[in-house]
Amino acid sequence: MAMHLNRRTVLRLAGASAISLASPLAAQNDRLRLAFIPQENPEKLLGDIEAIAGWLSSEIGLPVEGFVTIDHAAAVEALRNGDADISFMGALPFVLAEAEIGAVPLLSEVYRDAPSYTGRIYVRRDSGIRSLADLRGRDIAFADPISESGYLYPLAEFVQAGLIEAPGTAEAFFGRIFFAGGYQQAMQAMAEGLVDAAGASQYADLLLTPQQQAEVKWIAESAPIPSHLVIARPGLDADVQDRFIDAMLKLNAPDNREKLRYLYGPDGYVRADPAAYDGVRDIARRYGLLE
Incomplete structure (x- = not known):
């Protein structure tokens, strides 16, 4: 049976359960933890995470670890609890996480040369x-x-x-x-x-x-819906954020584009524009998910 949802319900539906590549412990300054949502088969995604985490580690100069959450709500909880520093996420859970925990948008996907999809x-x-x-x-x-x-x-x-x-x-x-x-x-x-x-x-x-x-x-x-994005927990070190963003933008270069298949297969990334998600905020308010 489906559940009637409000903002606090949807952000607490699943706790912080995860299928771990690296157990999501409390965030530390000597590593970067990424939470991934299971848009596709989690077992395949685990292999993809291992590949991209290794590349990001070399680019950022910091060990990068990743884990697959059971759903969007668990990814938000991981950010809230400090179990994750950065998460790949859809537009709706982002605006909920923004309102609930102060999540920060970093990057937006470009897919089929468009910043939106349906x-x-x-x-x-x-x-x-x-x-x-x-x-x-x-x-x-x-x-x-x-x-x-x-x-x-x-x-x-x-x-x-x-x-x-x-x-x-x-x-x-x-x-x-x-x-x-x-x-x-x-x-x-x-x-x-x-x-x-x-x-x-x-x-x-x-x-x-x-x-x-x-x-x-x-x-x-x-x-049309604004594209998926990459968000950070509030308080993540600004230098680490910048190094992560710079590394991710390198994926747009021809020599690195094959690595995008490890990140749900977008055509690339651009810096996130918070205003692009105003329409999502509006529909979330309309349906009682945001105050």
């Missing part, structure tokens, strides 16, 4: 589902309860269509609502027939096999 509702082509209204009484999987493209923005399409009044009333429309833990998990549940639909990023179908990609389609698309 959320979509996906179904199987053979399902007979052609519109959002056809999902009444059906089961749906979302990525994460504080994901913008994997929950709030796709769900807003049902509000725009007049099918539900707000996220807290969604249970009356759907059969069951599941939070799968990531884009890939939600898409697999839909592709394998475990649920009737999935709410995920516009690029989430690329996480399926080529055969599965041919078997699914999207029936609704959200308004």
Whole structure:
């Protein structure tokens, strides 16, 4: 059963549980700890983290360690508790973390040459589902309860269509609502027939096999969403922040671009503009996630 959310609930949903590459102990000045969210298979992500952490260590001159949290909420808690210094995160959990703990935006992703993307509702082509209204009484999987493209923005399409009044009333429309833990998990549940639909990023179908990609389609698309970003806990040493940002921007150089595949595969990074996330702050207030 889905849970009605408010700001404090979503930031405490999962505690600070993590699948660790390096156990997330209290942050220290002699190392940098990075928290990653499981947008894709966590086991694959662990290998990616090991590769990029080694490169970042050599560039920054500081040991870099990474771990995979179970979801966005756990990443925020890791920053809050000092178990992580920096986290890769979606726009919605960032604005919540900004309001709750004073999280600092460092970098924004560029993907397909755009600083934004969308959320979509996906179904199987053979399902007979052609519109959002056809999902009444059906089961749906979302990525994460504080994901913008994997929950709030796709769900807003049902509000725009007049099918539900707000996220807290969604249970009356759907059969069951599941939070799968990531884009890939939600898409697999839909592709394998475990649920009737999935709410995920516009690029989430690329996480399926080529055969599965041919078997699914999207029936609704959200308004543009500012891209994912990299954020820091408040109080992180300014020199360490600068060295990290400089290293990450080096990934835009042709000789380093192949390493971007270890970081969810963006086209590159730019310095974050806090004002770019005003629209996300607005929708979070509209749905009661921000005061």
